Amino acid sequence: MTAETLVLSTAIGLFGVGAAGALLHRHPVAMLMAVEVMLNAANLLIVLGARVRGGAAAEAAALIVLVLAAAEAVIGLALALALFRRKPVPDVDEAAELRG
Amino acid sequence: MDSVFVPLLLGCAVALASALGVVLARRPIYAAIFLLLHSLSLAALFALLSAPMVAVGQVLIYSGAIVVLFLFVVTLLPSGGRELQLSGSRVVAACVAAGGVLVALAASIAGGAVPPAVSLADLGVAAVGQALFGPLLVAFELTAPLLLVAIVGAVVIWRRHEPHVRTAERPVREAEPRKLVMHR
Numbered sequence: 224m225t226a227e228t229l230v231l232s233t234a235i236g237l238f239g240v241g242a243a244g245a246l247l248h249r250h251p252v253a254m255l256m257a258v259e260v261m262l263n264a265a266n267l268l269i270v271l272g273a274r275v276r277g278g279a280a281a282e283a284a285a286l287i288v289l290v291l292a293a294a295e296a297v298i299g300l301a302l303a304l305a306l307f308r309r310k311p312v313p314d315v316d317e318a319a320e321l322r323g
Numbered sequence: 324m325d326s327v328f329v330p331l332l333l334g335c336a337v338a339l340a341s342a343l344g345v346v347l348a349r350r351p352i353y354a355a356i357f358l359l360l361h362s363l364s365l366a367a368l369f370a371l372l373s374a375p376m377v378a379v380g381q382v383l384i385y386s387g388a389i390v391v392l393f394l395f396v397v398t399l400l401p402s403g404g405r406e407l408q409l410s411g412s413r414v415v416a417a418c419v420a421a422g423g424v425l426v427a428l429a430a431s432i433a434g435g436a437v438p439p440a441v442s443l444a445d446l447g448v449a450a451v452g453q454a455l456f457g458p459l460l461v462a463f464e465l466t467a468p469l470l471l472v473a474i475v476g477a478v479v480i481w482r483r484h485e486p487h488v489r490t491a492e493r494p495v496r497e498a499e500p501r502k503l504v505m506h507r
Contacts, residue, residue, distance in 0.1 A: 226328045227439065230372065232428055233335040237342050239424025243417040244346030250406040252351050252396060256358050259389065260342045263365050266377075267338075274372045275438055279450035283459050285369075285377045286451070289384045290466045294473035296389045300396050301477035311401050 230271045237264035249314050251303035262292045327371050337364040351397045359390045376451050
Protein backbone atom coordinates (compact mmCIF):
# COMPACT_ATOMS: atom_id res chain seq x y z
CA MET A 224 0.00 0.00 0.00
CA THR A 225 1.43 3.33 -0.96
CA ALA A 226 1.18 6.38 1.21
CA GLU A 227 -1.35 8.00 -1.13
CA THR A 228 -3.69 5.01 -0.92
CA LEU A 229 -3.34 5.07 2.86
CA VAL A 230 -4.41 8.70 3.07
CA LEU A 231 -7.24 8.10 0.56
CA SER A 232 -8.64 5.21 2.58
CA THR A 233 -8.30 7.22 5.79
CA ALA A 234 -10.31 10.06 4.26
CA ILE A 235 -13.04 7.68 3.10
CA GLY A 236 -13.09 5.97 6.48
CA LEU A 237 -13.35 9.31 8.30
CA PHE A 238 -16.24 10.32 6.07
CA GLY A 239 -18.00 7.05 6.83
CA VAL A 240 -17.50 7.43 10.57
CA GLY A 241 -18.82 10.99 10.43
CA ALA A 242 -21.85 10.00 8.33
CA ALA A 243 -22.70 7.16 10.70
CA GLY A 244 -22.40 9.50 13.68
CA ALA A 245 -24.59 12.17 12.09
CA LEU A 246 -27.27 9.54 11.50
CA LEU A 247 -26.86 7.95 14.92
CA HIS A 248 -27.18 10.88 17.30
CA ARG A 249 -30.30 12.70 18.44
CA HIS A 250 -28.34 15.33 20.29
CA PRO A 251 -27.82 18.38 18.02
CA VAL A 252 -24.33 19.18 19.30
CA ALA A 253 -23.13 15.59 18.90
CA MET A 254 -24.60 15.56 15.41
CA LEU A 255 -22.75 18.76 14.51
CA MET A 256 -19.48 17.27 15.72
CA ALA A 257 -20.01 14.29 13.41
CA VAL A 258 -20.63 16.70 10.53
CA GLU A 259 -17.34 18.41 11.39
CA VAL A 260 -15.59 15.04 11.09
CA MET A 261 -17.08 14.66 7.61
CA LEU A 262 -15.86 18.14 6.64
CA ASN A 263 -12.39 17.28 7.89
CA ALA A 264 -12.38 14.13 5.77
CA ALA A 265 -13.27 16.15 2.67
CA ASN A 266 -10.52 18.62 3.47
CA LEU A 267 -7.99 15.80 3.84
CA LEU A 268 -8.99 14.56 0.39
CA ILE A 269 -8.52 18.05 -1.08
CA VAL A 270 -5.05 18.30 0.40
CA LEU A 271 -4.19 14.83 -0.90
CA GLY A 272 -5.31 15.96 -4.34
CA ALA A 273 -3.13 19.04 -4.08
CA ARG A 274 -0.21 16.81 -3.16
CA VAL A 275 -0.79 14.34 -5.99
CA ARG A 276 -1.50 16.87 -8.71
CA GLY A 277 0.84 19.52 -7.41
CA GLY A 278 -1.71 22.32 -7.46
CA ALA A 279 -1.34 25.22 -5.08
CA ALA A 280 -4.90 26.36 -5.84
CA ALA A 281 -6.26 23.21 -4.20
CA GLU A 282 -4.43 24.05 -1.00
CA ALA A 283 -5.95 27.52 -1.09
CA ALA A 284 -9.35 25.90 -1.57
CA ALA A 285 -8.70 23.80 1.54
CA LEU A 286 -8.11 27.02 3.48
CA ILE A 287 -11.43 28.41 2.22
CA VAL A 288 -13.15 25.18 3.31
CA LEU A 289 -11.78 25.78 6.82
CA VAL A 290 -13.47 29.19 6.91
CA LEU A 291 -16.71 27.63 5.60
CA ALA A 292 -16.53 25.10 8.43
CA ALA A 293 -16.25 27.94 10.93
CA ALA A 294 -19.38 29.65 9.54
CA GLU A 295 -21.26 26.34 9.51
CA ALA A 296 -20.33 25.67 13.13
CA VAL A 297 -21.53 29.13 14.21
CA ILE A 298 -24.95 28.77 12.57
CA GLY A 299 -25.35 25.14 13.63
CA LEU A 300 -24.51 25.86 17.25
CA ALA A 301 -26.92 28.81 17.32
CA LEU A 302 -29.67 26.49 16.03
CA ALA A 303 -28.73 23.87 18.63
CA LEU A 304 -28.92 26.42 21.43
CA ALA A 305 -32.29 27.59 20.13
CA LEU A 306 -33.47 23.95 20.37
CA PHE A 307 -32.17 23.80 23.93
CA ARG A 308 -34.26 26.81 24.85
CA ARG A 309 -37.37 24.89 23.97
CA LYS A 310 -36.61 21.64 25.77
CA PRO A 311 -33.85 20.72 28.19
CA VAL A 312 -33.20 17.37 26.46
CA PRO A 313 -33.78 18.09 22.78
CA ASP A 314 -34.43 15.75 19.90
CA VAL A 315 -33.39 16.81 16.41
CA ASP A 316 -36.38 14.95 14.95
CA GLU A 317 -38.75 17.34 16.66
CA ALA A 318 -37.41 20.40 14.86
CA ALA A 319 -39.76 20.19 11.87
CA GLU A 320 -41.03 23.75 11.46
CA LEU A 321 -39.80 23.89 7.87
CA ARG A 322 -41.77 20.83 6.83
CA GLY A 323 -44.13 21.89 4.05
CA MET B 324 6.43 10.08 -0.31
CA ASP B 325 7.29 6.69 1.12
CA SER B 326 9.81 8.26 3.46
CA VAL B 327 6.93 9.60 5.55
CA PHE B 328 4.89 6.41 5.41
CA VAL B 329 5.26 5.46 9.07
CA PRO B 330 4.38 8.94 10.44
CA LEU B 331 1.46 9.06 8.01
CA LEU B 332 0.27 5.66 9.24
CA LEU B 333 0.47 6.87 12.82
CA GLY B 334 -1.41 10.09 12.03
CA CYS B 335 -4.10 8.21 10.11
CA ALA B 336 -4.56 5.77 13.00
CA VAL B 337 -4.92 8.61 15.53
CA ALA B 338 -7.35 10.47 13.24
CA LEU B 339 -9.55 7.41 12.75
CA ALA B 340 -9.51 6.45 16.43
CA SER B 341 -10.36 9.97 17.59
CA ALA B 342 -13.15 10.20 14.99
CA LEU B 343 -14.61 7.00 16.43
CA GLY B 344 -14.29 8.59 19.86
CA VAL B 345 -16.19 11.69 18.68
CA VAL B 346 -19.03 9.55 17.37
CA LEU B 347 -19.19 6.97 20.17
CA ALA B 348 -18.59 9.16 23.23
CA ARG B 349 -21.66 9.22 25.43
CA ARG B 350 -21.09 12.67 26.86
CA PRO B 351 -20.61 15.70 24.58
CA ILE B 352 -17.72 17.03 26.64
CA TYR B 353 -15.69 13.88 25.84
CA ALA B 354 -16.74 14.13 22.21
CA ALA B 355 -15.44 17.72 22.10
CA ILE B 356 -12.09 16.62 23.56
CA PHE B 357 -11.89 13.84 20.97
CA LEU B 358 -12.70 16.44 18.29
CA LEU B 359 -9.72 18.48 19.49
CA LEU B 360 -7.45 15.42 19.19
CA HIS B 361 -8.94 14.69 15.76
CA SER B 362 -8.27 18.18 14.46
CA LEU B 363 -4.70 18.17 15.78
CA SER B 364 -3.99 14.80 14.16
CA LEU B 365 -5.38 16.12 10.87
CA ALA B 366 -3.07 19.13 11.17
CA ALA B 367 -0.18 16.69 11.54
CA LEU B 368 -1.38 14.84 8.44
CA PHE B 369 -1.53 18.10 6.48
CA ALA B 370 1.99 18.95 7.58
CA LEU B 371 3.18 15.49 6.50
CA LEU B 372 1.46 15.97 3.14
CA SER B 373 3.63 19.09 2.76
CA ALA B 374 0.78 21.55 3.14
CA PRO B 375 2.16 23.60 6.03
CA MET B 376 -0.17 26.55 5.52
CA VAL B 377 -3.27 24.37 5.72
CA ALA B 378 -1.80 22.70 8.81
CA VAL B 379 -1.34 26.06 10.53
CA GLY B 380 -4.83 27.11 9.45
CA GLN B 381 -6.25 23.88 10.84
CA VAL B 382 -4.64 24.48 14.23
CA LEU B 383 -5.64 28.14 14.33
CA ILE B 384 -9.17 27.95 12.96
CA TYR B 385 -10.24 24.45 13.88
CA SER B 386 -8.52 23.70 17.16
CA GLY B 387 -8.41 27.30 18.23
CA ALA B 388 -11.82 28.58 17.23
CA ILE B 389 -14.28 25.85 16.31
CA VAL B 390 -13.43 23.28 18.99
CA VAL B 391 -13.34 25.99 21.65
CA LEU B 392 -16.76 27.16 20.42
CA PHE B 393 -18.04 23.59 20.80
CA LEU B 394 -16.56 23.40 24.30
CA PHE B 395 -18.27 26.66 25.26
CA VAL B 396 -21.62 25.40 24.00
CA VAL B 397 -21.24 22.04 25.75
CA THR B 398 -20.44 23.68 29.04
CA LEU B 399 -23.44 26.00 28.61
CA LEU B 400 -25.87 23.13 28.03
CA PRO B 401 -28.61 23.14 30.66
CA SER B 402 -28.83 19.36 31.02
CA GLY B 403 -25.12 18.66 30.89
CA GLY B 404 -25.60 17.22 27.42
CA ARG B 405 -27.90 14.35 28.28
CA GLU B 406 -29.19 12.55 25.23
CA LEU B 407 -32.38 10.65 24.60
CA GLN B 408 -32.19 6.91 24.15
CA LEU B 409 -30.97 5.89 20.72
CA SER B 410 -33.65 4.33 18.62
CA GLY B 411 -33.16 1.14 16.65
CA SER B 412 -33.86 2.76 13.31
CA ARG B 413 -31.05 5.23 13.90
CA VAL B 414 -28.59 2.43 14.63
CA VAL B 415 -29.70 0.66 11.45
CA ALA B 416 -29.29 3.86 9.39
CA ALA B 417 -25.83 4.44 10.83
CA CYS B 418 -24.80 0.85 10.08
CA VAL B 419 -26.09 1.19 6.50
CA ALA B 420 -24.13 4.43 6.00
CA ALA B 421 -20.95 2.95 7.44
CA GLY B 422 -21.37 -0.20 5.33
CA GLY B 423 -21.90 1.82 2.16
CA VAL B 424 -18.78 3.81 2.80
CA LEU B 425 -16.84 0.61 3.49
CA VAL B 426 -17.94 -0.68 0.08
CA ALA B 427 -16.75 2.59 -1.49
CA LEU B 428 -13.46 2.21 0.36
CA ALA B 429 -12.93 -1.32 -0.93
CA ALA B 430 -13.84 -0.26 -4.47
CA SER B 431 -11.45 2.68 -4.39
CA ILE B 432 -8.58 0.53 -3.17
CA ALA B 433 -9.30 -2.28 -5.62
CA GLY B 434 -10.11 0.07 -8.51
CA GLY B 435 -6.68 1.49 -8.91
CA ALA B 436 -3.88 3.16 -7.08
CA VAL B 437 -3.62 6.88 -6.62
CA PRO B 438 -0.92 8.27 -8.89
CA PRO B 439 2.27 9.03 -7.01
CA ALA B 440 2.89 12.53 -5.83
CA VAL B 441 4.68 14.99 -8.05
CA SER B 442 7.65 16.99 -6.95
CA LEU B 443 6.77 19.70 -4.53
CA ALA B 444 9.09 22.50 -5.47
CA ASP B 445 6.36 25.07 -5.94
CA LEU B 446 3.92 24.29 -3.14
CA GLY B 447 5.16 26.78 -0.61
CA VAL B 448 3.29 29.51 1.19
CA ALA B 449 3.99 31.96 -1.61
CA ALA B 450 2.38 29.70 -4.22
CA VAL B 451 -0.69 29.20 -2.03
CA GLY B 452 -0.96 32.93 -1.48
CA GLN B 453 -0.70 33.61 -5.19
CA ALA B 454 -3.47 31.10 -5.85
CA LEU B 455 -5.58 32.65 -3.10
CA PHE B 456 -5.23 36.15 -4.50
CA GLY B 457 -5.25 35.05 -8.15
CA PRO B 458 -7.74 32.47 -9.45
CA LEU B 459 -9.53 32.16 -6.11
CA LEU B 460 -9.78 35.86 -5.35
CA VAL B 461 -13.58 36.05 -5.61
CA ALA B 462 -14.10 33.06 -3.33
CA PHE B 463 -11.57 34.44 -0.88
CA GLU B 464 -13.22 37.84 -0.76
CA LEU B 465 -16.67 36.29 -0.44
CA THR B 466 -15.65 34.57 2.80
CA ALA B 467 -15.73 37.97 4.52
CA PRO B 468 -19.47 38.64 3.89
CA LEU B 469 -20.12 34.95 4.60
CA LEU B 470 -18.65 35.27 8.08
CA LEU B 471 -20.52 38.53 8.65
CA VAL B 472 -23.82 36.95 7.62
CA ALA B 473 -23.07 33.96 9.86
CA ILE B 474 -22.53 36.22 12.87
CA VAL B 475 -25.70 38.23 12.20
CA GLY B 476 -27.65 35.01 11.56
CA ALA B 477 -26.49 33.47 14.83
CA VAL B 478 -27.65 36.52 16.76
CA VAL B 479 -30.99 36.59 14.94
CA ILE B 480 -31.66 32.88 15.56
CA TRP B 481 -30.79 33.34 19.22
CA ARG B 482 -33.02 36.37 19.68
CA ARG B 483 -35.99 34.92 17.81
CA HIS B 484 -36.30 31.95 20.15
CA GLU B 485 -35.96 34.01 23.26
CA PRO B 486 -38.83 33.32 25.68
CA HIS B 487 -39.59 37.00 26.18
CA VAL B 488 -38.68 38.95 23.12
CA ARG B 489 -37.32 42.20 24.35
CA THR B 490 -37.78 44.06 21.11
CA ALA B 491 -41.56 43.62 21.02
CA GLU B 492 -43.32 46.62 22.36
CA ARG B 493 -45.06 46.02 25.62
CA PRO B 494 -48.66 47.11 25.93
CA VAL B 495 -48.58 50.34 27.79
CA ARG B 496 -50.90 50.04 30.73
CA GLU B 497 -52.91 53.05 31.50
CA ALA B 498 -52.12 54.33 34.88
CA GLU B 499 -55.21 53.93 36.98
CA PRO B 500 -56.28 57.00 38.76
CA ARG B 501 -55.63 56.57 42.39
CA LYS B 502 -58.63 56.35 44.50
CA LEU B 503 -58.75 58.86 47.14
CA VAL B 504 -59.81 57.34 50.40
CA MET B 505 -60.78 59.76 52.91
CA HIS B 506 -60.01 58.74 56.40
CA ARG B 507 -62.11 60.23 58.94
